[in-house]
Amino acid sequence: MLGYSPVYKKLIPVTLILLFVLIGSVLLGLTIGSSGGTAAAWKALLGQGDPDATLEMIIWQLRWPRVVLAATVGATLSLGGLVFQALLRNPLAEPYILGISGGSAVGAILGILAGFSLFPGLTLSSFVGSLMVLSLVLLLSNRREGHSDSLLLAGVMVNAFCGAIIMFLISVSKTVQMQKIIFWLMGDLSAVGADSLPLLLGVLPCFLVIFLLAQPLNLLLTGRESASAMGVNVAAVTLVLLLTASLMVSLTVCHSGLIGFVGLTIPHILRLALGSDHRILIPACVLTGASYLILCDLLARSLPSQGEMSVGIVTALVGAPLFIGLLWRSRQ
Amino acid sequence: MSMIDIRGVSLQYGDRQVIKNVSVQIEQGEFFVIIGPNGAGKTTLLKALAGLHPLVEGNIHVHQRPISDYAKKELARALALVPQQINADFPFTVAETVLMGRYPHLGLLAVEGKKDLGLAEQAMEFTEVIHLAGRRLGQLSGGERQRVIIARAICQQSKILLLDEPTASLDPAHQLRIMDLMERLRREVQVTIVMVSHDLNLASCYADRLLLLKNGEVENVGTPQQVLTGEQLSQSYGCTLLVDENPLLGKPRVSLVSQRITKSLRLG
Numbered sequence: 001m002l003g004y005s006p007v008y009k010k011l012i013p014v015t016l017i018l019l020f021v022l023i024g025s026v027l028l029g030l031t032i033g034s035s036g037g038t039a040a041a042w043k044a045l046l047g048q049g050d051p052d053a054t055l056e057m058i059i060w061q062l063r064w065p066r067v068v069l070a071a072t073v074g075a076t077l078s079l080g081g082l083v084f085q086a087l088l089r090n091p092l093a094e095p096y097i098l099g100i101s102g103g104s105a106v107g108a109i110l111g112i113l114a115g116f117s118l119f120p121g122l123t124l125s126s127f128v129g130s131l132m133v134l135s136l137v138l139l140l141s142n143r144r145e146g147h148s149d150s151l152l153l154a155g156v157m158v159n160a161f162c163g164a165i166i167m168f169l170i171s172v173s174k175t176v177q178m179q180k181i182i183f184w185l186m187g188d189l190s191a192v193g194a195d196s197l198p199l200l201l202g203v204l205p206c207f208l209v210i211f212l213l214a215q216p217l218n219l220l221l222t223g224r225e226s227a228s229a230m231g232v233n234v235a236a237v238t239l240v241l242l243l244t245a246s247l248m249v250s251l252t253v254c255h256s257g258l259i260g261f262v263g264l265t266i267p268h269i270l271r272l273a274l275g276s277d278h279r280i281l282i283p284a285c286v287l288t289g290a291s292y293l294i295l296c297d298l299l300a301r302s303l304p305s306q307g308e309m310s311v312g313i314v315t316a317l318v319g320a321p322l323f324i325g326l327l328w329r330s331r332q
Numbered sequence: 333m334s335m336i337d338i339r340g341v342s343l344q345y346g347d348r349q350v351i352k353n354v355s356v357q358i359e360q361g362e363f364f365v366i367i368g369p370n371g372a373g374k375t376t377l378l379k380a381l382a383g384l385h386p387l388v389e390g391n392i393h394v395h396q397r398p399i400s401d402y403a404k405k406e407l408a409r410a411l412a413l414v415p416q417q418i419n420a421d422f423p424f425t426v427a428e429t430v431l432m433g434r435y436p437h438l439g440l441l442a443v444e445g446k447k448d449l450g451l452a453e454q455a456m457e458f459t460e461v462i463h464l465a466g467r468r469l470g471q472l473s474g475g476e477r478q479r480v481i482i483a484r485a486i487c488q489q490s491k492i493l494l495l496d497e498p499t500a501s502l503d504p505a506h507q508l509r510i511m512d513l514m515e516r517l518r519r520e521v522q523v524t525i526v527m528v529s530h531d532l533n534l535a536s537c538y539a540d541r542l543l544l545l546k547n548g549e550v551e552n553v554g555t556p557q558q559v560l561t562g563e564q565l566s567q568s569y570g571c572t573l574l575v576d577e578n579p580l581l582g583k584p585r586v587s588l589v590s591q592r593i594t595k596s597l598r599l600g
Contacts, residue, residue, distance in 0.1 A: 006444055089421055215442035219432055222418045229382045229413035230488065231405035231436040276422040279442070 011280050018287035022071070025291040029067040029298055030059050067294055069196035069255060070189050070311070074262055074293025075286040076203050076252045081263020082270075082285045083210060083245040086217055086278065087238060090151055091268065092326055095249045096260035098155035102162030103133025104250035105184045105258055109169050112181065122254055123202075130250040133158055134242065187259030187312030189297050199255050206248035207286055213237055214279040221276065259293070259312045261319020266292055268322065334393075335360040335492060335524045336381065341390035343376050343548075350376045352548045353390070360491075363518055363525045365535040367559075368545035369569050374528040377545070378494050381526065382413040394492070408436035412485035414495040417477070420469040426480050427465040430456055433487030455486040459513060475506035482513060493517065495527040499534060507531070511538050532586040536560055536578070544568060560584035 031041035043049045044056050077095060084093040084100075095101045107129020111122040140154035163185070170181050216237045219227040228234045266289045267281070274280055296315050301308040334357035343351035350373040358364045366374045379385045381392060383399050392399050394410050402410065412433070424432075433455070434448040444452075456462040459479040469477060478498055485493055493514070499507040511534055517523045529535050535542055535556065542559040544551040546568050552559045562575040565586065572594040578585040 006446075006449065008443060086422070089419070212440060215432075215435060215438075218424070218428075219435055221422045222424065222429065222432065223415060225379070225384055226413060226415045226418055228384055228404075229408060229411075229415075230432070231403075231408035233404055271423070275428070276424045277428055 007277065007279050010274075010277075011283070014274065014280055015283050015287065018284055018291070022287050022291045022294075025294040026067055026071070029070065029294045030063050032298055032302060033058065033063060034302070065196050066189055066297065068200060070293045070297040071290035072196060072200045072203060073189070073252045073256045073259060074266075074289040074291070074296075075207070076248045076289070077259060077262040078266035078285045078289025078292070079207060079210060079263075079282065080245045080249045082267040082278070082281060083217075083241055084263070085267060086221055087241055087245075088151060089221070091271075092152055092264070092323065093155075094261065094263040095245075096258060096263065097152065097159070097323070098137055099133045099158035099162055100130045100137075100246060100249055101253050101258050101260070102159045102166075104130040104253035106162050106165050106169075107132075107250070108254050109166060109181050109184060113169065113173060123251060126250040126254050127247055130246045130253075131243075133162070134246055184253075184257035186310040187257040187315070188310045189256055190301075190308065196255065199251060202251050203248045206244045206251075207282075209244050210241065211279075211282045213241055214277075214282050217241065217278045218276070257312070259315055261315050261323065262289060262293060262296075264326075265315070265319045265322055268326065333360060333396075334358060335362070335395065336526070337393040337396075338377075338381075339391045339393070341377075341380065341392060342388045343373065343380055343385055344388050345376065349388075350548050351380070351545075354545075354548075354550055355390075356543055356550065356553055358524060358526060360524055361518060361522045363514065363538055363540045364527070364543065365539040365541075366526070366528045366543045366545060367530070367532060367535055368543075368551070371547075372545040373548040374545055375496055378413075378496055378526065378528050382411055382494055383407050384413075405436040408488065408490070410490055411492040411494055412488040412490040414481050414485045414493065414498055416496050416498075416500060418469070418481055420477070423468040423470060425465065426456070426461055426467055426469065426472070427452065429469060429480055430461075430483045430487050433484040433489075436488060451489065452483075452487050455483040458486060458516075459483040460509075475502050475509070478502065478506075478510060479513070482510070486517070491522070492524045492526065495525070497528055497530060499529065499531060507534060514538070532560060532565070532573075533578075536583045536586065537581060556584050560586060 027045070031038050031045060033041070040052065040055060041059060044052055044059060081094040084095065084098060085091050104126040108122055108126035111125035116122045116125060137151070137154045137158055141151035166181070166184055173181065216227070216232045219230055219232050220234060220237065224234050267285055270281055270284050270288060274284060293311065297311045300311040300314050303309065336358040338354055338356050341351060341354045342349060354377065366377065368374050376385055380387060383402070394402070399407060430452045431444055431448065434444055434451065435442055438444065438448070453462065456465060459482050461476060461479050461483055464472065464476060464480070469480065472480065482498070495514070498510050502510065514525050514527070515538060518525055539556055541553065541555055543553050544559050544564070551568050552564060560575055562573060565573040565575065572589040574587040574589050575584050577583070
């Protein structure tokens with residue numbers, strides 16, 4: 001095994017396998033739920049037996065939009081994590097831990113309080129919030145030194161600060177608005193209307209931009225100067241990637257609030273399994289992140305005997321121990 | 333016909349001027365070594381050749397064209413830079429790293445074809461790292477990693493190779509291995525070699541010509557015999573250096589003389 005072959009020889013099978021996993025996750029997400037048996041739901045999906053109007057309504061109007069939302073958010077957050085880890089050269093960087101999700105949430109809440117509509121007002125205020133946090137974190141951590149702990153510390157503190165602002169805004173706002181706001185603290189996919197499709201259409205171009213910059217990103221990881229000497233426009237690539245990743249993260253935060261650790265868990269597992277070539281990692285992250293959040297959401301709505309819990313609880317229960325483990329290992 | 337033509341170049345780091353009015357021509361197929369004390373501006377000059385450092389004054393022509401006229405990828409096809417180290421935090425394999433050298437030749441998606449894989453294989457064979465192809469960069473020794481970086485530069489197929497102290501921190505056997513590789517590249521593929529080095533004896537053995545820099549200015553340019561004289565070196569480096577003839581090659585041989593001995597012999 002010489003360890004090299006054209007990139008598509010690995011890319012195509014990996015993508016196909018992960019696509020099947022995603023389709024499987026979508027099917028599970030559609031057929032498992034509190035109302036109606038799973039078997040009946042399968043039959044309704046396959047069009048066998050007597051058509052059950054209620055069950056079909058549940059599947060297509062309640063579960064389907066939610067599964068699409070979970071997939072979109074999961075894909076975005078995990079790809080966002082991958083991009084931030086590469087650009088900041090820190091395997092622990094992640095939109096939530098860096099406080100970028102928190103900044104988007106503050107921006108979005110201020111937008112709601114100002115009475116903005118979801119697009120473009122809310123999206124824009126959330127994007128501005130994420131950019132402000134990103135600049136602040138980069139400034140605080142003094143990126144040139146490349147010390148990973150200071151980056152994480154700055155992120156955690158900014159995140160705590162954003163959490164406090166969110167709590168503050170909730171406590172001074174009127175009750176109707178509060179219900180809209182409270183889900184931002186613990187990410188939640190249940191507040192979905194039929195508007196997850198525009199979100200999907202918004203993040204897909206971002207995925208494409210990032211995928212097109214995969215090889216420059218690979219080169220960048222071996223050193224800024226050598227990448228530049230090999231024909232990569234380092235400043236432009238870095239800027240475009242940071243902006244694109246922040247934009248797509250803030251788009252999803254507008255819909256789902258703060259869901260943490262997805263961008264840590266998925267890229268980490270994929271790097272272990274697939275290596276560091278971002279031309280393979282980027283599509284893999286999108287597909288696996290989507291499946292992962294669909295399954296986490298499935299757990300979140302089926303584990304409690306009554307009602308459901310926020311999906312952010314599930315992702316944090318999985319992700320936080322992993323984060324601690326990685327931190328532990330990096331210290332040794 | 334000069335391959336690289338440096339005309340009156342000045343470079344700055346912030347407010348500090350690190351290179352002052354340097355002019356030198358490097359010929360095609362030449363083995364050219366830049367030497368000088370620490371802080372003389374050797375690495376900065378090398379980076380400027382690679383288009384990584386803005387010129388304050390003057391001009392650098394490569395193939396009779398100013399480097400400011402080149403598109404980034406085009407310049408990367410003309411010159412390849414071998415940095416001292418490359419980042420190994422992210423676990424790329426040796427083959428993946430060497431294949432990255434094809435980037436300036438590929439289109440938007442940078443998908444390598446059969447030809448690119450063949451060139452990478454050749455480059456890895458040339459620098460004797462083919463047996464390491466599937467290994468990760470972080471698992472290699474310093475000498476192996478240096479040969480991987482050189483393989484990547486060879487894979488880039490540029491006719492000019494810029495190297496920044498490629499033999500630093502290597503043992504003598506590995507130093508010779510790297511230098512012999514450069515010598516072979518020049519002989520077999522007519523690559524022009526521009527190298528920054530602190531090792532005066534290696535420079536003497538391999539270089540066609542040397543550029544001696546001090547405080548950003550040219551102290552001397554010429555063959556090893558012209559530049560490596562005891563008087564010149566002792567003055568430029570500020571210590572006593574004894575130069576005699578290498579009995580095997582007839583080239584200058586530089587020996588370090590400690591201050592204690594200098595004093596007792598009243599040499600300096």
